[in-house]
Amino acid sequence: MLIAIVAVVMAGSIGLAVWAGRSTRGGGISEFLVGGRSFPAWLVYFLAVGEVYSIGTMIGFPSGIYAHGASYGIWFLGYILLAYSLGYFLAPLVWRAAKRYDAMTVPDVFGRHFGSRRLELITCVTMLIALVPWGQYQFIGLQVVLSNLGLRLDPVQSVVLAGIVAFIYIAVSGVRSPAFVSILKDLFMLLGVVLVGVAVVIAAGGTAKVSGPEVLSAAQTTMGGSELTFAMTTILFQSIVFYLGFGGAYVFPARSERAVKSSTVWMPMYMLIYPFLVLAAYYGVRAHPDLDNPNTVFMVTAKGLLPDWLLGLVAAGAALSGVLVLAATALTIGGMVCRNLAPNVPAAAQRRWTVVAVASFLVLAAVLTLVASTLMLTILNLTYNLLAQVVPGWLAILFVRRVRTAAVAAGMVAGVLTAIALYVTGATFGGFNAGLVSLGVNLAVVVAWSLMKPDVARTPVAHSAEDAPDAEAVPSLSA
């Protein structure tokens, strides 16, 4: 029964992906990567929440509370919420930059604004390094979901299955698949999360019996000292990176600045699914205190309380969220490999080669998952710390006139090396988010070098839409 429900929902999602791409079959690379920049506000909303609330929401978020207490839950919620306020103002500018430079990837924007193929390449490599762990993050979650359902699937089979479905989404219709499948995913995710949340409250006999002071210790519901420092600095740091690091994927396909801005208004309301997840996590703390793998807490809790057919709905929501984000990430990576990394791929061949790159990425992330699985939220932090290194470049493009191209490139390299070194050594800075340190190094290089040796003036994107140069005046770097 359970496997039948998951299989039917996944098959339905593939059908939806095929339907979504029915009118665009054979379209060019622009249609494939950014939907011809035609998405209305409601579709931008679903694409954005589809990609933001990945499998990390159902699997990683409860596991963070289970393993580390309130601080992990609070920073996770806080950064997303603050990001919406920032995004309301920044995301339309990101869209304007993409429109001005006819860009389909973030490295397109960087390369064309600064007129530098070298910077385009460095930006591309930085984002590729950052997004591989993000793909791995989805795979770990999917593995947890599929292997905890009592299905006779080993980790390799789970990962291969998820990779194949993600590949099919993209191969049939590019970015339109994640956008439309996201509607289905949100429905099942909402259903799954609410079901488990309600089930734990009923099982315990009220919310106070799940997360009230009589059942949880102060250490489990409060934070102080370095935990508080970590939560506050992580909220600040990740909220900035949210739109300037990840944003391109769900901002570029919008049809206008209006669509981007108005869609952001309602995004915080989606976060009202989190109370149910907090309840599920705290129930897991008491009901399943000795889990070997904290990542499994949500599914173990669901499995302990729900009948088979309801568990199937929960699993379908979780699986869809993982596969969907995996597909969207693979598409972002595929686009960058073909347009920015590989030199001179003809425009007509880019769609075909993007599909090949998508497949290669999925295989790489799958292999990494199988050989190196770890606590999901640790991986989330690494992704953000690396993606943050494009933030100074974005700020220069959006707001500053005389920033040195070589300084942006050098800052990015310094930031990536610092982020990796801090991740490997596990430096903690008394709780201060390590990503802010690497971002600080990057910013210091960019600011100091540009002040000492200002570059030629370039019109920042934020100054006005009318300042946008003619399409012919924009250097075309990679077809």
Next chain:
Amino acid sequence: MIRSWPSVLIGLFVPAFALLAGILVLSGSTASVLGIPVLFFWVFCCCPLTTLCLWISWRFFDRAHYPEDD
């Protein structure tokens, strides 16, 4: 660059202050509201508050500056 400071104040500063100051103030409290730790409860209250602030910014300060899509 910034069309309307009231929009920034309402859409960004109010929700950011509510969120960050609320977390700082409530981080050590063991109280609970409706059985949910007050720290989490506050952050959940900030979700509709943020939407409300963004809606006010959009409706009263920004919408007129962004032309209707074709």
